[in-house]
Amino acid sequence: MSQRPSHFVEVFHKKRTLLAPPWGLSPTFLPLDRCFSLTTMLLTLLFAWSYVAFPSVGVAEEPPTRRIVPLKIVTDQAFRESTPLWRGFLRRALRQTQEQFDPVALDFRIEEEAYWEPSDPSLPFSVLLSEVQASVPNEGRILVALVGATDRPAEPDLLGYALLGRPYLIVETHSADLFAQTLTHELGHVFGLPHLPGRHVMANRAADRTAEFDVLSLDVLLATRTMDFSHNTPFSECDLHRLKDVYLAWAERGNGKASLLSNLGVAFRREGDAVSAAACLKAALAMEDEFAEAWFHMARVQEDLGDEMAATLAYERYLSLEEAGRFSDRARSSQQRLMGSP
Numbered sequence: 491m492s493q494r495p496s497h498f499v500e501v502f503h504k505k506r507t508l509l510a511p512p513w514g515l516s517p518t519f520l521p522l523d524r525c526f527s528l529t530t531m532l533l534t535l536l537f538a539w540s541y542v543a544f545p546s547v548g549v550a551e552e553p554p555t556r557r558i559v560p561l562k563i564v565t566d567q568a569f570r571e572s573t574p575l576w577r578g579f580l581r582r583a584l585r586q587t588q589e590q591f592d593p594v595a596l597d598f599r600i601e602e603e604a605y606w607e608p609s610d611p612s613l614p615f616s617v618l619l620s621e622v623q624a625s626v627p628n629e630g631r632i633l634v635a636l637v638g639a640t641d642r643p644a645e646p647d648l649l650g651y652a653l654l655g656r657p658y659l660i661v662e663t664h665s666a667d668l669f670a671q672t673l674t675h676e677l678g679h680v681f682g683l684p685h686l687p688g689r690h691v692m693a694n695r696a697a698d699r700t701a702e703f704d705v706l707s708l709d710v711l712l713a714t715r716t717m718d719f720s721h722n723t724p725f726s727e728c729d730l731h732r733l734k735d736v737y738l739a740w741a742e743r744g745n746g747k748a749s750l751l752s753n754l755g756v757a758f759r760r761e762g763d764a765v766s767a768a769a770c771l772k773a774a775l776a777m778e779d780e781f782a783e784a785w786f787h788m789a790r791v792q793e794d795l796g797d798e799m800a801a802t803l804a805y806e807r808y809l810s811l812e813e814a815g816r817f818s819d820r821a822r823s824s825q826q827r828l829m830g831s832p
């Protein structure tokens with residue numbers, strides 16, 4: 491491993507130094523040996539705190555090789571008509587977005603275009619995105635749907651929408667700068683970033699957004715930059731342990747997102763790491779006790795771990811929340827098997 495830290499790791503340490511408490515007792519007032527031992531002790535404490543607070547950030551590493559991320563652009567008529575030179579408009583916005591992904595060496599490339607018409611342009615973004623997903627295959631690319639501004643009720647914080655950790659996003663036409671910022675924000679969601687407090691591009695409120703990612707977001711992007719868009723499996727080809735470090739740190743501060751932790755748990759289980767899967771699902775359920783799907787996955791992980799009692803209880807909890815849900819039949823038959831019924 492190279493000893494060269496990445497750009498934002500350096501920035502992180504710079505910020506850490508600025509935030510350090512005023513421990514500067516002047517060495518001139520202390521005997522030299524006591525001064526050294528005090529300094530050593532404080533440095534050790536600072537390093538230990540840094541490691542506990544941000545386990546994966548302090549690690550120096552190789553800058554990643556650049557990855558080209560293929561995009562499939564889907565436009566509706568309202569977008570094309572309201573933005574006559576829309577390809578130039580999009581390329582300019584994409585260049586601004588590109589700058590923000592530069593620290594994690596991702597290059598976005600438009601590989602395909604498609605037309606699509608919403609059944610009703612004023613429908614909520616989540617519904618429009620489901621329509622795009624159903625009618626346009628993404629073919630291993632991130633599907634970027636661009637729609638014209640409509641008379642949708644004014645929601646200043648809702649300029650676009652994306653599925654967390656999945657390659658689908660939608661953005662409504664706005665001024666060039668706002669368009670680029672929204673595109674960056676939604677791509678952040680695709681690469682596994684939730685809304686986060688503070689002033690940066692992943693802020694929930696549009697008024698708090700800047701163009702840039704914060705340090706821990708860049709750490710997540712380093713873990714997800716290898717994401718495979720051709721499978722419908724969460725966090726396929728990602729650095730799961732690095733993600734776990736940041737997601738659990740966010741969860742402890744109340745900033746996490748239960749669905750991301752649950753998906754990460756599923757990804758760990760897929761790789762046969764039931765212990766990490768259980769840790770992620772436990773954190774997801776601590777955030778959202780009525781998260782039915784996470785209870786089902788927790789039951790399966792408990793089975794992997796050989797804890798039949800915990801598995802039975804988790805299946806029970808899932809079925810109490812979702813009697814006729816996506817996993818209900820499987821949960822019932824697993825529960826009967828565990829309880830020894832025919």
Ligand SMILES: [Zn+2]
Nearest residue numbers: 675679685694
């Ligand atoms: Zn958002």
